[in-house]
Amino acid sequence: RAPELFEVKSEVELTEREDMWSLGCTLYALAFGYSPFECTFSEETGAVHVEKCSFLRVINGVVFPPRVSRDKFSSNFRKLIKDLTHKTASKRPSVNGLLLRTESWDMKIKEKSVV
Numbered sequence: 001r002a003p004e005l006f007e008v009k010s011e012v013e014l015t016e017r018e019d020m021w022s023l024g025c026t027l028y029a030l031a032f033g034y035s036p037f038e039c040t041f042s043e044e045t046g047a048v049h050v051e052k053c054s055f056l057r058v059i060n061g062v063v064f065p066p067r068v069s070r071d072k073f074s075s076n077f078r079k080l081i082k083d084l085t086h087k088t089a090s091k092r093p094s095v096n097g098l099l100l101r102t103e104s105w106d107m108k109i110k111e112k113s114v115v
Contacts, residue, residue: 004018
């Protein structure tokens with residue numbers, strides 16, 4: 001869950017940005033096979049150790065797997081996940097921001113398929 005959902009104050013307004021957090025976590029899990037906040041990686045071997053999710057792990061931010069796994073995905077995709085899971089809700093992209101940002105990716109894919 002998003003950091004702001006660990007201790008929800010009654011006057012807090014929840015927005016689409018909590019959903020953006022969930023999307024970032026889902027994209028991470030689909031890409032790397034693990035929850036972004038429930039595992040650690042050995043840089044030397046790439047081995048995964050599953051941990052318990054905690055508020056501290058969440059606010060420390062996403063940790064990507066060792067380079068071998070990371071290189072399967074573009075830096076734009078990894079940056080998107082990092083931005084979607086930003087610990088400050090107002091710094092996460094909105095739905096419209098996400099659409100605008102990824103629209104250029106679609107154009108690049110179409111250009112490559114035409115060539």
